Amino acid sequence: xxxxxxxxxxxxxxxxxxxxxxxxxxxxxxxxxxxxxxxxxxxxxxxxxxxxxxxxxxxxxxxxxxxxxxxxxxxxxxxxxxxxxxxxxxxxxxxxxxxxxxxxxxxxxxxxxxxxxxxxxxxxxxxxxxxxxxxxxxxxxxxxxxxxxxxxxxxxxxxxxxxxxxxxxxxxxxxxxxxxxxxxxxxxxxxxxxxxxxxxxxxxxxxxxxxxxxxxxxxxxxxxxxxxxxxxxxxxxxxxxxxxxxxxxxxxxxxxxxxxxxxxxxxxxxxxxxxxxxxxxxxxxxxxxxxxxxxxxxxxxxxxxxxxxxxxxxxxxxxxxxxxxxxxxxxxxxxxxxxxxxxxxxxxxxxxxxxxxxxxxxxxxxxxxxxxxxxxxxxxxxxxxxxxxxxxxxxxxxxxxxxxxxxxxxxxx
Amino acid sequence: xxxxxxxxxxxxxxxxxxxxxxxxxxxxxxxxxxxxxxxxxxxxxxxxxxxxxxxxxxxxxxxxxxxxxxxxxxxxxxxxxxxxxxxxxxxxxxxxxxxxxxxxxxxxxxxxxxxxxxxxxxxxxxxxxxxxxxxxxxxxxxxxxxxxxxxxxxxxxxxxxxxxxxxxxxxxxxxxxxxxxxxxxxxxxxxxxxxxxxxxxxxxxxxxxxxxxxxxxxxxxxxxxxxxxxxxxxxxxxxxxxxxxxxxxxxxxxxxxxxxxxxxxxxxxxxxxxxxxxxxxxxxxxxxxxxxxxxxxxxxxxxxxxxxxxxxxxxxxxxxxxxxxxxxxxxxxxxxxxxxxxxxxxxxxxxxxxxxxxxxxxxxxxxxxxxxxxxxxxxxxxxxxxxxxxxxxxxxxxxxxxxxxxxxxxxxxxxxxxxxxxxxxxxxxxxxxxxxxxxxxxxxxxxxxxxxxxxxxxxxxxxxxxxxxxxxxxxxxxxxxxxxxx
Numbered sequence: 001x002x003x004x005x006x007x008x009x010x011x012x013x014x015x016x017x018x019x020x021x022x023x024x025x026x027x028x029x030x031x032x033x034x035x036x037x038x039x040x041x042x043x044x045x046x047x048x049x050x051x052x053x054x055x056x057x058x059x060x061x062x063x064x065x066x067x068x069x070x071x072x073x074x075x076x077x078x079x080x081x082x083x084x085x086x087x088x089x090x091x092x093x094x095x096x097x098x099x100x101x102x103x104x105x106x107x108x109x110x111x112x113x114x115x116x117x118x119x120x121x122x123x124x125x126x127x128x129x130x131x132x133x134x135x136x137x138x139x140x141x142x143x144x145x146x147x148x149x150x151x152x153x154x155x156x157x158x159x160x161x162x163x164x165x166x167x168x169x170x171x172x173x174x175x176x177x178x179x180x181x182x183x184x185x186x187x188x189x190x191x192x193x194x195x196x197x198x199x200x201x202x203x204x205x206x207x208x209x210x211x212x213x214x215x216x217x218x219x220x221x222x223x224x225x226x227x228x229x230x231x232x233x234x235x236x237x238x239x240x241x242x243x244x245x246x247x248x249x250x251x252x253x254x255x256x257x258x259x260x261x262x263x264x265x266x267x268x269x270x271x272x273x274x275x276x277x278x279x280x281x282x283x284x285x286x287x288x289x290x291x292x293x294x295x296x297x298x299x300x301x302x303x304x305x306x307x308x309x310x311x312x313x314x315x316x317x318x319x320x321x322x323x324x325x326x327x328x329x330x331x332x333x334x335x336x337x338x339x340x341x342x343x344x345x346x347x348x349x350x351x352x353x354x355x356x357x358x359x360x361x362x363x364x365x366x367x368x369x370x371x372x373x374x375x376x377x378x379x380x381x382x383x384x385x386x387x388x389x390x391x392x393x394x395x396x397x398x399x400x401x402x403x404x405x406x407x408x409x410x411x412x413x
Numbered sequence: 414x415x416x417x418x419x420x421x422x423x424x425x426x427x428x429x430x431x432x433x434x435x436x437x438x439x440x441x442x443x444x445x446x447x448x449x450x451x452x453x454x455x456x457x458x459x460x461x462x463x464x465x466x467x468x469x470x471x472x473x474x475x476x477x478x479x480x481x482x483x484x485x486x487x488x489x490x491x492x493x494x495x496x497x498x499x500x501x502x503x504x505x506x507x508x509x510x511x512x513x514x515x516x517x518x519x520x521x522x523x524x525x526x527x528x529x530x531x532x533x534x535x536x537x538x539x540x541x542x543x544x545x546x547x548x549x550x551x552x553x554x555x556x557x558x559x560x561x562x563x564x565x566x567x568x569x570x571x572x573x574x575x576x577x578x579x580x581x582x583x584x585x586x587x588x589x590x591x592x593x594x595x596x597x598x599x600x601x602x603x604x605x606x607x608x609x610x611x612x613x614x615x616x617x618x619x620x621x622x623x624x625x626x627x628x629x630x631x632x633x634x635x636x637x638x639x640x641x642x643x644x645x646x647x648x649x650x651x652x653x654x655x656x657x658x659x660x661x662x663x664x665x666x667x668x669x670x671x672x673x674x675x676x677x678x679x680x681x682x683x684x685x686x687x688x689x690x691x692x693x694x695x696x697x698x699x700x701x702x703x704x705x706x707x708x709x710x711x712x713x714x715x716x717x718x719x720x721x722x723x724x725x726x727x728x729x730x731x732x733x734x735x736x737x738x739x740x741x742x743x744x745x746x747x748x749x750x751x752x753x754x755x756x757x758x759x760x761x762x763x764x765x766x767x768x769x770x771x772x773x774x775x776x777x778x779x780x781x782x783x784x785x786x787x788x789x790x791x792x793x794x795x796x797x798x799x800x801x802x803x804x805x806x807x808x809x810x811x812x813x814x815x816x817x818x819x820x821x822x823x824x825x826x827x828x829x830x831x832x833x834x835x836x837x838x839x840x841x842x843x844x845x846x847x848x849x850x851x852x853x854x855x856x857x858x859x860x861x862x863x864x865x866x867x868x869x870x871x872x873x874x875x876x877x878x879x880x881x882x883x884x885x886x887x888x889x890x891x892x893x894x895x896x897x898x899x
Contacts, residue, residue: 001804085814087816087819087822100807100814101814101815102807102812102814103811103814104808104814120858121855123858124856125716125856128718130718132690133689134886135888142857142858142862146862146865147893151894152891153889153892155890177894221689
């Protein structure tokens, strides 16, 4: 066993982990260790060779690898320790991490831990698509890795199920590489990826988007031969008679992302059923003192920019170690709201909330209330589940003392 | 032309068990397997249950080989290193009416010499999540990983010079004088004895030599696999009282060695024995039926679904129950047929193999080898080792310290070991069934690229030839861009 010590140990060297590590170092942590299971830094970024990264944060549009490089260079300058090809097997309540790499098993005692494990993609079985089990079915991110990192083409005639951003990006990418992209199938009445991606990745290339449609059957005993698509009604039930078979050799699944929290669950950190990420307070601290969470393992962000800005805060707070001292109040998702982060507030002050709405809606009114008391009222131009809603609110000491849960609501939908 | 003493058609659990049994003797043995690996049919897609013998009619071959096989499995597990756990099973009755069925099962079991059967009150069973009125406790039932068992038998047989020819399909058979002439898609050979353990293809094989006197009734069973997070829902296998028709055991809830719980199988007679689809209706039915037994079964727990096909000799009209046929053909001397080996075939396999070896010994003298090799690969996974064992392995070879499967914590060295198997199976599935990379909740999202990289870099497998599970299940359509070396 190799023994190490860290002021802040960051699990995951993707954009969140890099940003949190840099910020922790800038805020006084001398010994920052970042652990990652890949042989590279930047997580998913190196395979995201399209541009659009960093616009909100820096004003410059970069590709994924360029954006990652910016952070990697900054981190290296600061002397942050990176451990690649290192898998964290577990950590305990005293923040003792057990990790493994080619040098052996490591025991890392950390004053604080920042969780930045990212997320994984939903598979065919998350939505239980019946049929055969042929080759040629890939999650969009895996296909992206093969094409962009390994120079391997996944197929020639492609159907994409799910209009998440990775799926949309891949529709364009596959088209660039000469594949036939027969269409993107989405069960919802609207695209689940960002509107700009629908335009830039589908519309610009004449790729059809089949809204209110799903895949009901997969056929092919060896390699994929066809899928059956069908229209669904407003309750998402298949409308009989609308089924049609489409010949294809590849199915890409872009069904959404699941925050990776096996490590968090194993140590008993409370998880939000809706976000799939840890329940945190305004300091990004989880229910386990000294353990902070950021990035896509906390919630699935729209853009890396917002994710990185939040992760920097998490890194900063992690330096102060456990801030939690007061009792906290809950923040609930009310009418029209799917979730709100942070889920708990322990101290008064100006707080940045991130949340998602349940369905698309024109000019709704967002409200933050504490019992009968209205703390914030804000008119939005529009709201869309694909776009995260961010807002700031000042929470007073009185509100916290009142011991009443805060609630975020959406009126006029 | 190569001449073998014994040719075995089919590398399922029966063919592999026979191959292993025969590998103890000085014989030239060949196994033809049309799939890309052993255990590529029903042998990998079943409940993985070690049956006790309470479900087979007394004096039947099913009962005889099941009870005998059950007793052979623990020593075999110790010898070959495949995991086996005696978790026991409860057959649960919902009401007084069903208790009569429990009593009948108990009587059948006792007739078959199954020990320690006991009917317990619902409140006395050690399963807090199971709701039932009474239950029959069967302590001599167990679980194993059916593919691991088959692979262990086959690989050790191969290490003892049995020839396993994968992706090799028998196309034609002829009996010429005292030997069989065997034509395959990869060439011809001869054998003295021909063992037909082709499972669902057993009738096709017979019909190459003679008019079959039986029909097959393929009966599909679908399964759902639950996430390991829910492994503590049950401790033992939970079976319903068997449905009266169909000759099957009903939808049961089975723990697995690795912590995933299986729900299933369904029972549906089909025409095409290769139709291993899963259906929406059945997935829902399985879930609903399991939920009746375990009311707090969570909705989102499923990580995978599959189906396997039972090889039945009795039609649905006859009730689907028929005994095994394990016999030398009366018309074609030297042809040993193993017909209708459905459940409890996995349990019965080692006992059936002994029987077949005895049948062969009537025409060929069996001389034991003096240099029989014990199995090279033991099946303790890296993630199950203690820190000292892990550290020692990493010191010897750093590839043990590189974890390539995040869900199941599989080391790169384990993938390499899987790809180096003596059968020569090098598909993604071959890796998955040997070391579990790709079997976890992300279903290959992380490890596939590592496994492919290892296949390319360390085994020089052409990217166009990388397959999922069978000869035409190619994963890729070449390079994205060809690289010109100037």
